Amino acid sequence: MSTVTTTKPAPTPDLEPTGPETPPAPERREAAWRIVTAREITVKLRDRGFIVSTLVTLALIIGAVGLQVYLASTMGKISVAAVGTESTQLIKQAEILADQAGQDVTITLRAEDSAAQVRDAVRSGDVEAGLVRTDQGWTLLGNTDRDDTAATWIGAAVQAAALEANATAQGTSLDALTQGATLQHTLLSPGDTPRSVVRTATFFFGFLFYLAAILLGTSLATSIVEEKQNRVVEIIASSVRLRDLLIGKIVGSTTLALAQMLAFTAAAAIGLVAAGESKTLSQVTAGLGWFLVYYVVGIVVLACVFAAAGAIASRSEDIQSTTTPVTAITAIVFIAGISASGAAQTILSFVPLASTITMPTRIVAGDTTWWEPAASLAVSVAAAALIILASERIYRRALMQTGGKLSFRQALKLTD
């Protein structure tokens, strides 16, 4: 008996689980962290405390800028009482000189009939100063305060007029007298950003960074402890990876904090323009590109550190003590960042958080080779990733610890 057997390939094992469960659901594919981020933002935007504090800060900025505008509008505007055409000429000349020097000075003339009336006007406070002719020349009268604007520019006008008169008396001209007396100012690297601008930008971004730390820190740490405090965390932990929860919260809080910063900065910028300080604004924004890149990266690293501070707390009451070290570090970074120079600055420009201020300062000042910014950014991003992973571990391990806050060391010792 001979049988021909054909070997059939074994049927491919059915990989789909059989049974009443797991219907293939194409809907089940949304990145969990984005859902967390979306909730984080909508909940915050409906939170009265958040809205009120944002509006109050905006109002303070607008108020401060308004004050600035008011002060700017009164500064450089003086009225001077005087007698006769000669003094009128001098005052007009003073205004022209100030204008040539790029100063915004307006001098309003109040014509009086006699020196006594000028004195009365100054004494009554109607005018800031009075100009009277004396035997030795001219005298500027003030009541209780010396007026620097009047002294500087009327002084210059008096000097110029006297020089001109004396030159004519000597049979020469003012031009001949002042020949060779001009000083040319030539910049060797006019294309590079001025150091003063770098300093302004450093201070500005250092301050913004510190402000962001205050805005972001407690709110992010509180948001991270929220689930642990109200114990919804077990349901969440059984649905999504805790990393997704943390990333979602970090992205949500950071986005809101950056939006707040943007609103505050915009309010301040509008104010600066309104105050006629557009020159200051353009100085600050000159190095903006690099500062912005480092600012965003620095905020992300900072958010990760605050997330870790939130992860070791069990209740919002613990937040104060767990975030204090982080806030202190930020303050140190702020101070070190704006004051460091030389080798210290070079080293700090590679340290995460500290690089936020020091590296762009070096780049804008033209002190770096091409690889340095790249390396420093890479270090920061790597640090952010490591901190997120460590925070996830801490969070997971501290999950069931409801007895109070842990130390970082205790949290890392716990098992999953």
Next chain:
Amino acid sequence: MLELDHVVRRFGDRCAVDHVSFRVDDGRMTGFVGGNGAGKTTTMRMIMGVLALTDGEIRWNGAPATSQARRGFGYMPEERGLYPKQPVLNQLVYLGRLRGLSAQAAHRSATDLIERLALADKRDERLEALSLGNQQRVQIAAALIGEPQLLVLDEPFSGLDPHAVDSMAQLLREHTARGIPVLFSSHQLELVERLCDDLVIQAAGRVLATGTAESLRRRGRVRHRLVGHGDMTWLHGVDGVRVISAAPGTALLELATDDVADRLLTQALSRGPVREFAEIVPSVADVFREMTAA
């Protein structure tokens, strides 16, 4: 089907769960009983992936349970808690979406559950504004959202009034009727006996017994009561019979084997009338007490 295979969990030197193995079959309501510190909550947390296993394996439909599979498990943790400041509907939709539902599906599922649980007029209220009973219902909804494939409920009946217990039981029955396995822990042994198809008894981190309620009751000492006439002291002389208590006309007995019963009844009838000869099967509570007393 959910299977636990020699699951171990240690906290430092303490072994909270010690080689626990049991199954929760499809469409079966499985009661998980044990005293405080028996390791029930720790076991459930490991099933849900909230706590890591020290050793052993948890399988879902024959394969190791993945986090993806666990997204399909409905869970009511021992420590209740949701977002107190968020409206009811909002947080259910959020939890549904975290479980992998699309925004629309989560909204639909949440709305359905809210209506089922008679919370429709409360859907936009903040959770903290609700009565405790209603908060508990929202907690149930959080476990049931998104048509879970398995329900793991830690003390779902605690704090419920008798009506709420009935409607909760009804709700769980609906799930088992659809073939969904349900595991719940409870201290209320009478309730467990009434509701459960299967039982797992755990003490000090170890499983003492598993099986149907009936088979567990049979594991306890089955006794017999004999109600007859007059003096019952003759029973002391019957082979295979231990007299627990005897009074004129009635006696409580423990029989060595089942066939002793026939012999005993014949003898009793030969001595006079027998009014009652009946098995006394212990309740689950009795069995539990007996098992955990040691």
